[in-house]
Amino acid sequence: MKSRILSLVCLSSALVVPQVFAEELPAPAALGQMESLLDACSKADPQSAPDFKKRRDLLVERLSKADLAQVRAAQEYKTAYKEFSDRFESASKDAVVKECKVFL
Secondary structure: OHHHHHHHHHHHHHHHHHHHHHOOOOOHHHHHHHHHHHHHHHHHOHHHHHHHHHHHHHHHOOOOHHHHHHHHHOHHHHHHHHHHHHHHHHOOHHHHHHHHHHHO
């Protein structure tokens, strides 16, 4: 069941990526979900952490520091980040690693 939840989380996050790039500023919830997911992947698979960090950096490379700070300060970002973090913390490490391979 938890694996299924992770699959849905990863799929929904993958579908959010085009929306993140479609606007000048990404939707705070979308960015929160993606950054939380990539952070969880880095923790679960330390050997691949540099690759996940590169993916995370790609999400925000076109944003100024001020714009990025604005998006991350939004309550929607914080809520989405925490919700995804909680889901990954409740799953087994092996399940998280398996689902994270999608991003590599």
